[in-house]
Structure formats: C-alpha cells, structure tokens
Amino acid sequence: MQNARNFYINGQWVAPAEANDFPVIDPSTEEVSETISLGGQADTDAAVAAARAAFDSWSVVPKAEKMALLRKLLEVYNARSEELAVAMSKEMGAPIKMSRAAQVGAGSWHLEGFLKAFEEMSFERDFTGSEKTLLEPIGVCAMITPWNWPMNQIVLKVVPAIAVGCTVVLKPSEISPLSGVIFAEFMDEAGFPPGVFNMVNGDGAGVGSQLSAHEDVEMVSFTGSSRAGRLISKAAADTLKRVSLELGGKGANIVFADADEKMMRYGADRCFRNSGQSCNAPTRMLVEASVYDKALELAVEVANTTHVGPASEEGKHIGPVVSELQYNKIQDLIQKGIDEGARLVAGGLGRPDGLNRGYFVKPTVFADVTNDMTVAREEIFGPVLSVMKFETEEEAIRIANDTPYGLTNYIQTPDTEKRRRVARRLRSGMVETNGQGFAQGSPFGGYKQSGNGREGGTWGLEEFLEVKAVSGWAAE
The missing domain is CATH 3.40.605.10 (Aldehyde Dehydrogenase; Chain A, domain 1)
Incomplete structure (x- = not known):
C-alpha cells in the first residue's frame, strides 16, 4: 500500500x-x-x-x-x-x-x-x-x-x-x-x-x-x-x-415463551456475528423458564453449525478475532466461566478443529449462567453466549438492567403490548424487537457506561x- x-x-x-x-x-x-x-x-x-x-x-x-x-x-x-x-x-x-x-x-x-x-x-x-x-x-x-x-x-x-x-x-x-x-x-x-x-x-x-x-x-x-x-x-x-x-455493551436478549424458534436461533446467530466483536451484540440470552430447554438446544445447534474459517475464504462463516491479545482475553474469560460454575454446552477453550494457526475462537454457549458471573458482567467481545432463565416479566427486566452497560437490548415476543411495555423499561439507548433492524438515520448510542x-x-x-x-x- x-x-x-x-x-x-x-x-x-x-x-x-x-x-x-x-x-x-x-x-x-x-x-x-x-x-x-x-x-x-x-x-x-x-x-x-x-x-x-x-x-x-x-x-x-x-x-x-x-x-x-x-x-x-x-x-x-x-x-x-x-x-x-x-x-x-x-x-x-x-x-x-x-x-x-x-x-x-x-x-x-x-x-x-x-x-x-x-x-x-x-x-x-x-x-x-x-x-x-x-x-x-x-x-x-x-x-x-x-x-x-x-x-x-x-x-x-x-x-x-x-x-x-x-x-x-x-x-x-x-x-x-x-x-x-x-x-x-x-x-x-x-x-x-x-x-x-x-x-x-x-x-x-x-x-x-x-x-x-x-x-x-x-x-x-x-x-x-x-x-x-x-x-x-x-x-x-x-x-x-x-x-x-x-x-461497550452487554446486551440482554429477552426471549419470552411465545417467541418462535426462528427468534430463538436469531439471538445466538446475532451474538456470533462478526465473531462476537460488536458492542451491540446480544451476549446475554434471558429465556422464560417454560421454553428454556428448547431455546438452549437451539442455541447449541447454532453454535455447533457456525463454521469458523479464514477471512479470505468465500462463504458464510465467521473469521478470527482481531489479535492475539483479544484471543487470549477471550480464552481467559471462557476459563473463568467454567471456574465460576457456568455450564459449558458448546464450544470452549482452544481453536476449532482443523485450525492450528490464527486467532480463531470456538462459538461458545454457557448455560445456567447467573448475572453475578464474570461472563454475564464483562464485555467479552468474542463469540460467547451466556444463557440464563427467568420466571416473570419483572425478573427479566431486572436482570436485563442489572449491568453497568446500556447500549442495545433485544426482545422476542409477538405480543405487541408486552413488547412495548418491556421496551419502555429497559435502560438502554436502543431496543431491537423481533429481529427488526433499525432504520437509516436512527440514533445509535447508549446509556450508563x-x-x-x-x-x-x-x-x-x-x-x-x-x-x-x-x-x-x-x-x-
């Protein structure tokens, strides 16, 4: 150049x-x-x-x-x-x-x-x-x-x-x-x-x-x-x-029981996009208890079928994270998730199979995460999804807002009144609902840290x- x-x-x-x-x-x-x-x-x-x-x-x-x-x-x-x-x-x-x-x-x-x-x-x-x-x-x-x-x-x-x-x-x-x-x-x-x-x-x-x-x-x-x-x-x-x-951000994706499977998959796919290196990624998936097992199963399926490969390779896949420093940080946080008792259900430490060079990270899913765990508190900036359960709408809002960040939160439900009600109470600069992207010229920015x-x-x-x-x- x-x-x-x-x-x-x-x-x-x-x-x-x-x-x-x-x-x-x-x-x-x-x-x-x-x-x-x-x-x-x-x-x-x-x-x-x-x-x-x-x-x-x-x-x-x-x-x-x-x-x-x-x-x-x-x-x-x-x-x-x-x-x-x-x-x-x-x-x-x-x-x-x-x-x-x-x-x-x-x-x-x-x-x-x-x-x-x-x-x-x-x-x-x-x-x-x-x-x-x-x-x-x-x-x-x-x-x-x-x-x-x-x-x-x-x-x-x-x-x-x-x-x-x-x-x-x-x-x-x-x-x-x-x-x-x-x-x-x-x-x-x-x-x-x-x-x-x-x-x-x-x-x-x-x-x-x-x-x-x-x-x-x-x-x-x-x-x-x-x-x-x-x-x-x-x-x-x-x-x-x-x-x-x-x-930074630590977006909550609230999946209500009436959300369809497409929306459950979307949350995981959206988290892994750009190898998880987006400040507005939905890295905390909050799932209503009655559909928790199903949503978790679909998140694991998405993680296991997300191809990881070189950036020069044509096709739909995710590439490496940006640097050795970032790779090591992500590995340390995955290990911390394991050490603190989160249940590893997909991905984990090390590079994906077949890749022995480059800063490639396995798409990773932790289940049974609590909001006091490091993987739920810190912005990992890698393809790591933390899944947690909620019983009521009030509990979902409380967990979503229990973070120093406030950039983008997500809601999945066909119930219009519920969607609007919850969106008003989420402390973030943006709330994306049902996978509907923002319009050109929409204001991008956040609350709190x-x-x-x-x-x-x-x-x-x-x-x-x-x-x-x-x-x-x-x-x-």
Whole structure:
C-alpha cells in the first residue's frame, strides 16, 4: 500500500516526523500484512494546526457545495469498495463476503443517510418573532475510531462533522488502520479543501491521548472500550472540550415463551456475528423458564453449525478475532466461566478443529449462567453466549438492567403490548424487537457506561453543532 506509512495532513500525504514502524497483523494467518508508522506529538500538532487553519473558511462554505463534495465522496467510495473490503478482511479478520456486504456496506449506508438528513436540515430556527436560534459547527474535532467496524465508525464520525462545517483529525485504530488510509485517499480524490480532513495513525497512549488533551481541539468523538472512554474523558477535562463516547455493551436478549424458534436461533446467530466483536451484540440470552430447554438446544445447534474459517475464504462463516491479545482475553474469560460454575454446552477453550494457526475462537454457549458471573458482567467481545432463565416479566427486566452497560437490548415476543411495555423499561439507548433492524438515520448510542451522544442521521449531525441564541433578529 503506497501510503501505509504516511499521514494525510493539509491535503498532502506526508511522512511522519519520526519513523515509528508498527506491524499490521492478519489475524487469519498471524503474519504481517502491512506496516504503518505511528505518529508522535509533532504529527498530531501539524494535523490539528491544519484543521484549525481550515476551519474559518470551511465553516461558511454553502450547504450546496458541501453536498456536492459528499456526493462525490459516496461515488468514490462505491467505485473503490473492493479495496476497502479486502483491506478490512486482512486487518481485522472479517470474512470477505461479510466484509463486502456488511463492513463496506455499513459505511455507504450511513453516508447515504447523512446526505438525506443534511439536505433536509435547517441551521436557522425561529424561536420568537424577533429571536433566532442558530446551529453552528463546534470547530476542530478529533475522531478516534475502533478496529471492529472500521468504516461504520469512520463514516459515522467524519461525514456529519464535515457536513455541518467542522474540520477533522482522524486517528483510526492502529490494529485496523489500512481502511482508514484508503478512506483518506477517498477524501483526497473527492476534492475536499486542504485541512478539512486530516488523518494520523497512532496508538491510544500516543496520538489518541495527544488529541484528547489538545487545546486546539474543541471536541473528541471516540468509539471503543469503556476503560479507554474514561481515560479520554479525563484527558479532555482540562480543556473542557466536548466528548462524545460510544462504548461497550452487554446486551440482554429477552426471549419470552411465545417467541418462535426462528427468534430463538436469531439471538445466538446475532451474538456470533462478526465473531462476537460488536458492542451491540446480544451476549446475554434471558429465556422464560417454560421454553428454556428448547431455546438452549437451539442455541447449541447454532453454535455447533457456525463454521469458523479464514477471512479470505468465500462463504458464510465467521473469521478470527482481531489479535492475539483479544484471543487470549477471550480464552481467559471462557476459563473463568467454567471456574465460576457456568455450564459449558458448546464450544470452549482452544481453536476449532482443523485450525492450528490464527486467532480463531470456538462459538461458545454457557448455560445456567447467573448475572453475578464474570461472563454475564464483562464485555467479552468474542463469540460467547451466556444463557440464563427467568420466571416473570419483572425478573427479566431486572436482570436485563442489572449491568453497568446500556447500549442495545433485544426482545422476542409477538405480543405487541408486552413488547412495548418491556421496551419502555429497559435502560438502554436502543431496543431491537423481533429481529427488526433499525432504520437509516436512527440514533445509535447508549446509556450508563455505554457512553453518551448519538450517531447517525439528524442526531449525528447535531452532535457536532453549537447552539447560538440571537435576539433582535427581525428588522426594526
């Protein structure tokens, strides 16, 4: 990759101030697929300075011109989508079919949604006959994105910020940076003015911390672990910058007795998708006692029939988890589940049969889990499902809400009144019911330690705006 070791600053590809090579590992093979460079303070400062210099002019560019550039970006994105699919498959292990459809598709879907929302959005609103409320860009924004859904998160942050007139410094995850480099090429090809978008690779302790504390950054938008979110909030506190956080989750999937078998299977399949590496995965399956054995049987069947294989392999399967560190963490948590008395009914420790290399994890199901067990409390971020029993609706709600997280919960029942009643009482930013996905532009975000702020559509655009009240607007 031509620009792998370079950064995109002020409309140019530039070498790092000091070389600091970092290998990008293919999790299917454990081999180095590319080498990037990690940035330092000088690179961070240069990117922020470029964004700061570009802000005054970009913030007043007419909406129509911004729309034209964003449409061009979508055109470039779609034309070069195969490059993105291959890059994400190699860097984070998404099977190539899934990478093309879901990983690449998530970015274009959100970009299309932002174009629709932006076209309809008004930045001047009447408050009274003589007073106007203005929505204005907050300024220079730092975007720190994760490795598990690279394009999903880059588009959810960069596109709305730039659309409303902010300028941006992107730090992709150093574990999956190649798609971020390609996205920077897209921005350059689309023709955005110098300094509007900048990209510096680096790790959390380096560029991530530098951006979070930088006095010329007005806002940080971060997606990742709750632990890292706390560190970013502390680093940002000295400059009182706005911080938007999309963090972890431990979603409860409440399966009532009247749910059909399709919905029971769906919960397990949804947990294992992307090798369990989704913050909104339904990793706790809460099943009404009368159908507990049946739901458990179906979850085990799903686990045992979920094929695990290399990301380069065509077909419908799950790939490896992203890194050796993540693999070891998952293995430790599976062992902890066994040690704490959860009943292992599928999967377990080690790699699946036939795979002796790569960070592959067996789709795993624990039965008879209690909500005080580690596998029910911690975000495992792997294909591990914890199944537990409930007797009453009240008990299901109590168990579901008994978590420090609050991102996405799930409900399976054909009873409309019950579905609505339970959804109102679940403490999470999103509640998916009966496998019905969310609409384009729906607000994505959580309660409690799952973060703050919302991404997507109008909510995502407003995230990067300040509100200004102006009196005496009407002519005298």
